[in-house]
Amino acid sequence: MSASSPLLEVQDVYAGYVKDLDILQGINFRIEPGELVAVIGPNGAGKSTLAKTIFGLLTPHQGRIVFQGQNIVGLKSDQIVQRGMGYVPQISNVFRSLTVEENLEMGAFVLNQPLQSLKESVFSRFPRLADRRKQRAGTLSGGERQMLAMGKALMLKPSLLLLDEPSAALSPILVNSVFEQIREINRNGTAIVLVEQNARKALEMADRGYVLEAGRDRFEGRGIDLLNDPKVGELYLGVAKAH
Template sequence: MSTTAVDTGDAASVHRGAPAGEPLLDARDVIAGYIPGVDILNGCNLVVHPGELVGIIGPNGAGKSTLLKALFGLVTIRSGTVTLQGENITHQRADALVRRGVGFVPQTNNVFPSLSIEENLQMGLFQAPKKFDERFAFIVDLFPTLGERRKQRAGSLSGGERQMVAMARALMMEPSVLLLDEPSAGLSPVRQDETFIRTRKINKAGVSIVIVEQNARRALQICDRAYVLDQGRNAYSGPGRELMHDPKVIELYLGTLATDVEEAHRPPAQ
């Protein structure tokens, strides 16, 4: 099996399977944490090329969500760099990153429950309200249900529907890269499948995506590439489907081989 362990720090192996050319998003040697002197990330690396869907998986406490929040300016980066289209964005605030084309969908509290679907989407475009009609048409093309139910209060929606609204709101500012923090968490298996299909649909519309997922097997099915984190460091990387079948990754992070094989025979999200 060709999956590569990357604890050597070698750049080629850290980003194994990445396309050639300049990356859209490039995080190098990121050290970050919530409390001074306590680091959650201990030298993480990640690259995303235009059009890619990149996954981040690993055990609980590995630093997956922390890495995503660090990329979006919500966690202090103490060392290392993050660039977007070659420009340093390491210490920029979240609102500035949104203007520069970075979208973020948190795992929880991701809609305004007292507002309608339409009003939630307007909140996503508060920096450029004149573009609402244009962007709303794009969203409805992706998710027709939102157009049909635009006046419905977001608080009355199911968990999966709220997740769809949250994704749509993040897309209103026309991001070049979308960061998704465990979008399937807390959803039923059917709603999880819908979320992965939705994620792939957004990616096929031209948006690069970084997805942190607790449902590792399903995430690896749809990802072009993925990184496995462990204790705040890169442990493995490679094409999603290669990682899904790698014995070491299965043993350490995905459960039994039998379970993995069963999941692998499910049709991928389109």
């Protein structure tokens, strides 16, 4: 990968769950090393489908996905993980019957090495998880489970982390806490793709953003510019049009 190449580039991708019924309709998307990029848009726009397609859970019918200079279309998710990408799905993102510590170990199952130092680095980032390391994940609060899901994905120190709706179903206080953790992970050098229904908050913290609509990238730009764009505000942020 040359110094000027994006970390990840999605090129004219079509993908869906049913043959001949594509949800993604020729999406183009990129993220640079260390960037935080928000993906927003109405329900059904294809946001989660984009994340799943990037991570190899769906195979595009057309187009390329280039990660660290290599086309990863056709690779399985575990192969993509080993190339330096992590993914936190919106639901079913922890093993509820396992302890916090066992969940973290599952996040690094591909490594054939002692995991203690990796676990301790996650615990230092999420002290609440350290306090609950022997507790079953199913007994954690929603916010704690979200932190555990992110910690599990960080065990392999990915260069890119895909987060699918990390604030879903959380209280406002917990939303702020989770977003602060995301900001801190990004400050420490991990590039983040943030798929998020809380569009305003996502754009406020993003370097750049994409607005998806009907499976296409309708708007793209700096987070702050999209936040202040009247068209984006009217269509996606609930801002009334001036008369």
